[in-house]
Amino acid sequence: MDFTECYGDTVSSVAAAARSGCRRQLRSLIRRGCSVDCRDNRGWNALHEAAAAGSKECVLDILSAVGAGSSRGSRAYVNSLTHEGESACYLAAQRGHLAVVRFLLKAQANINQLTNDLSCPLFAAVDNGHKDVVKLLVSKGSEVNRTHTASCWTCLHQAVYKGHSGIVSILVDVCNLEALDDHKISPLFVAAQYGQTECLEILVNAGASVNIQAADLATPLLIASQEGHQACVALLLDHGADPNMACSQEWPQLPIHAAAQFGHISVLRRLIDVTDRACDCSEGMVSPLYVAVHSDQTKSMELLLKEGYSPDAQDCTGTLGLRSPLSLALCRTANKPCSEPVKLLLAAGATLSEEDWIYALATDTTDLLELILRDRWFPLTRDRSAPHHHGKMVFKLQELREMLCVALSQVHFASCWLSVLLRTGLEPALLLHPHMLEQADSEVLNYLLDFVNWSTLPPPLKLILGRRRAEKTWEPCAHFDSIPSLSHICRLQLRDELGPDRLMRTNIVQQLPVPSPLHDFLKFRDISEPSCTLSPPLPIVNHITEYQSTHQHRYVL
Incomplete structure (x- = not known):
């Protein structure tokens, strides 16, 4: 054998x-009696080398x-296989050597010979995009519907996956x-999944089903929406x-869920127009x-x-174990309650439940509570049914x-x-x-009593x-033993007349005909807030569980 540094594999002089x-050189070696069937460490002989080289x-x-x-020996030699099960015809088709493939087929090469990994000349040509070789092999009777991978893909699956639209045609x-395939995925599904729009159009025009479902019931439209292939979505x-x-x-x-989940806004916008709104709130x-x-x-939420999708949606406790989008947002962001999903839902008017309030009140931080109160106002004492107050959404009576x-x-x-709150x-x-x-x-009790007329409390409370x-x-506090001052009674009356929300959250005090030094007094800013010195609170989920197990209904309104 003639081994040289030029070749990484051990090849004979004829194969080289x-x-x-x-x-x-090849003819000279053959005339000298050198064997054409001497194999290297891959099982390649001279024919494999020539076919692969084109x-x-x-x-x-x-x-x-x-x-x-003999002709029998010639046929066996033409179909000899490498250690990987590759024939000369396979190697030529894989590399797109049309003339060699044509000649080998005339020499009785097995057109459907499978390799060890279940490939064949046609699949190899398809995989590498050799359109003319594919056309030749199909015309010569190559098996076109055989599966060639562990996933049971056909040549059509592979052509679509690679985006070889000419071969798909x-x-x-x-x-x-x-x-x-083994997941009941069709070639059209593959086109939708990988965004092969040209291939998808060819398949659709050829009559392939656009509503075929995979083993998990996914449709081509769902997978295209999930992957954000806008052109494929539109075509489907x-x-x-x-x-x-x-x-x-x-x-x-x-499909609208997939687009929303992965934030494909252009796809989501198209699907909103065609999806039945029953998915929004229906049981x-x-x-x-x-x-x-x-x-x-x-962005999907916005x-x-x-x-017009409802921020409250439907109760999905039975389906997903979730009561509302807001409860999900709060649960996912317990350590960062001012996350964007929470803000968006509150601003859109999401209804707060008892569990939601626990996130705001069973904690030593007030971030979420302040966020809620930024967009919501307490209802007027005289009219608790008004949906808006000072241009802001008002808490529903049930929420309160x-x-x-x-x-x-x-x-x-x-x-x-x-x-x-106060x-x-x-x-x-x-x-x-x-x-x-x-x-x-x-401290808490004294702070609360400073906001009322403590002398007129009902006897049971006294x-x-x-x-x-x-x-x-x-x-x-010492002053609780005396009658409230006239100034305190006056500001209580003023608070009642103007409404607590309006007094505390607007500049109405500045518009009153009273001296400016009284502004802070009228807004109760002279009252010292109680100090918040608590041990680290338990996880919110523990508070929710405890609340559900020990809650007693208390008449509060």
Whole structure:
């Protein structure tokens, strides 16, 4: 053997000549009696080298030398395989050597010979985009619907995956358009998944089903929406793809959910126009807002809310174990409550439940509470049904009830939330509840009483205060033993007349005909806030569980 540094593999001198396409040297070696079937460490012989190099002349000379024996021996030699199961025809087709493939087929090469990895000459030509070779092999009767990978892909699957639209145009006339792989994925599904728009159009025009479903019920429209292939989405919709077909066995997932989940805004905008709005609030369905919140896709949320999707959506406790998009947002952002999803939902008017209020009140921080109160106002004492007040959304009566119930159950955090609520307009009388007076610490209780006329408290509440004073669990401010000053009574009356919200959150005081030094007094800014010195709170989920197990209904309004 003639081994040189030029070749990484151990090849014979005949194979080396065939690889280089040196016909003169090859003929000389054959005349000298050198074997054409000597194999290297890959199982390659001279014919494999010549075919892979695309040297038709060398192939002719090698086969002529072999044919001097018998036709049976020549046929066996033409179809000899490397250690990987590759024939000379396969190697030539893989590299796009059309003339060599044509000659080998005339020499009775097996057109459908499979390699060890289940490939074949046609699949190799398809994979590498050799259109003319594919056309030749198809015309010579190559098996076009055989599966060639561990995933059971056909040549059409592979052509679409690689985006070889010219080859797809050839194959659609001879292949099974609805051939399925091991996940029941069709070639059209592959085109939608990988954004091969030209291939998708060819398949659609050839009659391939646009609503075919994979094993997990996903449709081509769903996968194109998930991957953000806008042109594919448009093409599918224009050719009858159903945007309202359920695409999941677990819950009724639609293409709009996939677009929202991955933040493909242009696709989402198109799907909003064609998707049945039953998915927004109907029982048994799931609003796309849920998946947008779960994936922190604020752009998707903004678009959905702008287009009229409800910030409350439907209760998906039975489907997903989630009560509302807001509860999901709060659960996912317990350590950063001012995240964008929470802000967007609150600004859009999402309804707060008892569990939601726990996130705001059962904590030593007031970030979320302040965020809620930035966009919501407390209803006027005289008209609690008005939906808006000073241009802001007003808490619904049920929201206010549930907030007060949670507040009374979280009195040990009152040193944090009480001042925020009162300084943003909550009517303090709503917190004058026996439980509050029994459980609040001295500072909190004194702060609350400074916002009311303590001399006119109902007898049962005075009784509680008297008992606590006797037990030395409450240290009242000295002035609580005297009648409230006229100035304090006046500001209470003013607060009642103007409305707590308006007094505390607008510049109305500056417009009153009173001296400017009184402005802070009228806004109760002379009252010192209670100090918030709490041990680190338990995780919110623990507070929710505890609240659910120990909650007692308290009449608060």
